[in-house]
Amino acid sequence: MSRLLDIQSLSIGFSAYGQYRQVLHNVDLHVSEGERVSLIGQSGSGKTVTMRTIIGTLPMPPGKVEQGSILYDGRSLLDLNVQERNRLKGTGISIILQDPMLSFNPVLTIQRQMDDIIRYADIRLERRRTKGERHAHMIETLRKVQLRDGERVLESYPIMLSGGMRQRVLIGMALLNQPSLLIADEPGTALDVTTQDEILRLLNTLVDDEGLSLLLITHNLGVVRQMADRVYVMERGHIVETGTRETIFEAPQHAYTRKLMAAVPPLYGDKVQTVVHHGADPMIDVRAATKDFQTRGGLLNRATASFRAVNDVSLTVNQGDIFGIAGESGSGKTTLAKMIMGLTTLSHGDITISGRNVAGFAGSQEFRKLVQIVYQNPGSSLNPRRTVADQLAVPLKFTGSDSTAIKTRISELLDLVDLPQNYASMYPHELSGGQKQRVAIARALSVNPKILVLDEPTSALDVLVQSTVIDLLHRLRREFDLTYIFISHDLSLMRNFCNRVAIMLRGEVVETGPVAEIFDAPNHPYTRALLSAIPVISPEEDALKPKITQEERASVLATSTLLEDE
């Protein structure tokens, strides 16, 4: 097979703030015709720089190619002039970006945006097509990405489509001008796991049917296992290991690859750790909790419609539990957590914590010393303009500690989350993602709460960092006898972290129980659909996943295709 894309000892550096730093070191990578190749690595490893160099969108300066070449179909991309390069856009190399919402212009219809792509490619290639021909081509392309009701999609604005449909349209746009190489940057990672699964299947089908070559850039090893024939592992701008999918997954050689593999929480198999805890004392009692949100509008700001975010949820969390609330976006899991925190009032039902109703209890100093929260994104939950010490001091100050006590406590807290003392005077932007999340955990712990609500505390972090934060949470729980409520969409992680889980779908809890039971013998079809969609990293795990029929799937999932038959 001939090499369609061939990157030879590519080195790239950046100059910023008067300093020069090399970000890619002698990168060798090739994609043969019809091959699916994957480039994996953590954030900051140089994946995106590599991609942007290939498609020619790396700003130079500050970027600079030190050495090396990129051959596409035998032609050196770095030596082509602008017109020649542009001619390859969409027709030779095409790209699917990560976020299906951000990749669209929100004020233009899909039709207009797709038409532009065809028209400009036609102009570059000096082709002429009538409006009707272009329209027919769009419909045909949408059909390829399994959107049959093409007319309706074309008339829509991006906001009117679901996430999965947007991703499909985006893939369709990349295919409009029959490229031979498709570069996918984290496809589907912004989507729910069930939708992501559909998208990955679609990509696989397209690569086969259209004879495309695929370069997949991702950090998700499970996705790589489903999608790639060959894998490159990148660490700090170096390709540290390369090989076929089988060798990489079954016999990884490089220490970094092994570390990455080991950090992925297993879903099934021997490596799964089951947390067992039999707490007897109920700590949190949720009784028939319901939340309606009103949409307001019109001249007098009257309620025009209402939306039930949480519907009749009842559950009990015992002292010492790590209680997982799992669900996809929009399932109401965060609303439920906010109700437990007393941040959102209930429309119906009751929540009691330690025997006291949250409705009157929340807002009191006592409540704050009992329940605290760790947010998903430490970049947003920490104030960018205040030092670590300032932020850790806030809960202490408002529960009546004096300044010497605050100082001692801050120093204790930093020790507790394994951060050096001198971090107290730093600002959040001087810390890495994992370190920021440690500060957020320290802040939540500062007043010695009994319950921590963890709202996806690791989903903004890389997998290696995630495992260190999870270890920290385990240790803190043992040390301080904490009860956790862990909200997440990552079921693999929950399998190993929680002792009990509740699965939520459209505001309702469909299934709840000890982790081992839920994962090994899921009752509800939705739980099965979720579990079977998770990309895992070994065939053993795949074999142990629950099976689900097409009918069951369709009964619980709104599919993003508009096919009447499949």
Next chain:
Amino acid sequence: MSVIDDHETPDHGMTARQMAFFRFRRNPLAVIGALIVLSVVIMAVFAPWIAPSPESAGSFVNFRNRHAPPSWDNLMGTDNVGRDVFSRVIYGYRVSLGLVVGVLGVAVPFGVILGLVAGYFGGWTETIVMRFTDIMLALPPLAMALAITAVLSPNLVNAMIAITLLWWTWHTRLIYRIVKGQMNEDYVEAARVAGASHMHILFRELLPNCISAVAVKVSLDAGFVILFGASLSFLGLGIQPPTPDLGTMVATGSEYLPEMWWQAIMPGLAILYAILGFNLLGDGLRDMLDVEL
């Protein structure tokens, strides 16, 4: 103890302040702006020592030397009563900067606090504050200022009051918009969960996130306040003679145009110089602090 972890820590071997200063230094216009502003401030503060003829600032007359064109003795010539225009410009900066400090010293804190309160509390507070701001913004500023000074009798203090009454609205709007955006950030809720008071959240959490925008706006504003004050004085409703004010000087000087051009043009250029400096500085700060106005 293990120091964690990933390699995404931003590392240029510099602190944020050093990085911001680097961006500023790389922008020659910003540096020029800063130097201009610095020169204006120095002239204003040390006017008695810098002005070649300090007595020109008052009601000094020297009819023998009136209407003298620019020369080494009188860099910008002399005016209709023989006062040194250059000295009067230097004292004029003193008055202008006094006006800037007086106006912005009151209008900015007032506007910022209203914006913070409206954005943070929302609801009725927001409606009342922001609609009132809109009404104030709907009034034509120069006409309003003319009306106010005309009623209160024209002098420096009343000009200051008039401009202040109109100026705070821009800051309210700016801060309101920033706070609205910041309210979506989790740190505000985190502070609430931590039990922080409203005062704490407003002034310790939200205000620090507005400061850079205020700094940029203030430096851009300074130029406009000078211009606004000069416009009022030009129309005879601002600062009254013999206080040396750039606007008044342009007004009196314009009677002798075009032959004795320096009497109007020189103070005019002085106004231009100061405004240019503040605007360049403001643009530079905007790039340096990375804020959108």
